[in-house]
Amino acid sequence: MPDRATPVRVNDDTFEAEVIRSRIPVVVDFYADWSAPCLASQPVFRDLSERLAGRVKFATVNVDEASLVTRSYGIHSIPTYVFLREGHETGREVGPVDPVEFRTILRRHFAPPARALSGGRPATR
Numbered sequence: 001m002p003d004r005a006t007p008v009r010v011n012d013d014t015f016e017a018e019v020i021r022s023r024i025p026v027v028v029d030f031y032a033d034w035s036a037p038c039l040a041s042q043p044v045f046r047d048l049s050e051r052l053a054g055r056v057k058f059a060t061v062n063v064d065e066a067s068l069v070t071r072s073y074g075i076h077s078i079p080t081y082v083f084l085r086e087g088h089e090t091g092r093e094v095g096p097v098d099p100v101e102f103r104t105i106l107r108r109h110f111a112p113p114a115r116a117l118s119g120g121r122p123a124t125r
Contacts, residue, residue: 005053007045007060012068019059020087025110026057030073030080032064037096038079044099048106056110083109 010018019026029045031038049058063070081093090109
């Protein structure tokens, strides 16, 4: 299945396949339909999903419909964004995040590891 340009909605049954086993890094938005801050953050999440399609997967978890995953990640406030690479959490952010800050957070959690500048032997004195 190709990597999506829109956020994929996951639940207790699909979380492992869509998030934990993802080939690319994943941002999971734990939200609720009744939460004004969550609703306000959705356009930013969708926009970033479109812009980063194929490089980062964006997933949403409705906390009212996925209680097992919500509990297992210790979600107590929404929105909460959990960042995962190869099934392991690399960090999280709680509360609404503006678009510029969200891009900075994505770079911090998903930037490729720095490569050694020299390809040879260690420097000697």
